Amino acid sequence: MIPVRNTQNDGQRGAAALVEVRDLKVTISGRQVASLPDLNLGPGECVALVGESGSGKTTSLLALLGLLRASDCAVSGSVRVCDVDVLAASPNQLRSLRGARIALVMQSPQGSLNPTMRLGVLLRHALTLHGIKGRPALSRIKLALDSVRLQESILRRYPHEISGGQAQRFGIALALALGADIIAADEPTSALDVTVQAEIMALLQQLRQQQGMALLLVSHDLALVSTVADRVIVMRDGQVVESGPAQQVLQNPAEPYTRELLAAVPTLEGAK
Structure with a gap:
C-alpha cells in the first residue's frame, strides 16, 4: 500500500472554507457527465480529485471555476468559492474571482x-x-x-x-x-520528467505551509497524491465512488475500484 504523508495542518481545521460544493451536477447534451455531492477546501489544505481519464474530475474542476457555460452544458447545485456563488455570478464577478482568488495551473503549462x-x-x-x-x-x-x-x-x-x-x-x-488564495492544479506534473515533478510538488507544499494557500489537485497519479493530499475524492464514470481522509482512502480503501487504482501504481518490485 502507498505510504501517505499526513499533511493536515491542525491550525487550519475549523477555518472558514474557501471552496464549498454541494450536489454539483454537470450535464452535457442531456447526459450527466459529472456529479460531486460534497467538497470543502480550507486554507492550507489539499483536496485531490483522482480517477482514470474520463472520470469527470477535470469537468468538476472547470465547473468550480465557472468555465462550463456552453449552450449544451447545464450545471446545477451549489458552488461557493471565496464566498462567491459561482453558478449565479456574472461574467465580471467571475473575472474578478479567477486569478485574484483562485488560479488555474494547467496540465500543459506552455500551451x-x-x-x-x-x-x-x-x-x-x-x-x-x-x-x-x-x-x-x-x-x-x-x-x-x-x-x-x-x-x-x-x-x-x-x-x-x-x-x-x-x-x-x-x-x-x-x-x-x-x-490567489487557491491553486486549482489540473495534472500539473504529467508533462514533466520525474525530477521536475518532485520540484513542482515540493514548491506547492512550501506555498501551502508558508503562505496558507489551498490546493485543489486533479490527478491520476496516486503516488503523487499520497505525498500531498489531506483528503481524496475518487471518481469513476462521472460519479464519486469513495472519499475521505487520504490515509484512510489510500491505505485502507473500501471500494474495489480504488483498490484497482492503487494496484496499478508502478513499484520497483513490479518492474523486476
Whole structure:
C-alpha cells in the first residue's frame, strides 16, 4: 500500500472554507457527465480529485471555476468559492474571482501561455486586468519570481524559449503575484520528467505551509497524491465512488475500484 504523508495542518481545521460544493451536477447534451455531492477546501489544505481519464474530475474542476457555460452544458447545485456563488455570478464577478482568488495551473503549462507575448508582458497584463499597476505590480512580480526560484531575466523570453518546468513555475508565480488564495492544479506534473515533478510538488507544499494557500489537485497519479493530499475524492464514470481522509482512502480503501487504482501504481518490485 502507498505510504501517505499526513499533511493536515491542525491550525487550519475549523477555518472558514474557501471552496464549498454541494450536489454539483454537470450535464452535457442531456447526459450527466459529472456529479460531486460534497467538497470543502480550507486554507492550507489539499483536496485531490483522482480517477482514470474520463472520470469527470477535470469537468468538476472547470465547473468550480465557472468555465462550463456552453449552450449544451447545464450545471446545477451549489458552488461557493471565496464566498462567491459561482453558478449565479456574472461574467465580471467571475473575472474578478479567477486569478485574484483562485488560479488555474494547467496540465500543459506552455500551451496555456500566449505564444506571441513575452512572459513579462503577459504577467504585467494579467496584473493590470486586476487593477495592479506601477510599482506595486513590479514588487509583486519580483516577490513571486523569488518564491518560485525563477530569475527576472525569464521575463524577456517567449513561452517557447523556456522549459516545461519553468513554464509551470511561471504559472504558479502568476498566481502568487495576483494574491490567489487557491491553486486549482489540473495534472500539473504529467508533462514533466520525474525530477521536475518532485520540484513542482515540493514548491506547492512550501506555498501551502508558508503562505496558507489551498490546493485543489486533479490527478491520476496516486503516488503523487499520497505525498500531498489531506483528503481524496475518487471518481469513476462521472460519479464519486469513495472519499475521505487520504490515509484512510489510500491505505485502507473500501471500494474495489480504488483498490484497482492503487494496484496499478508502478513499484520497483513490479518492474523486476
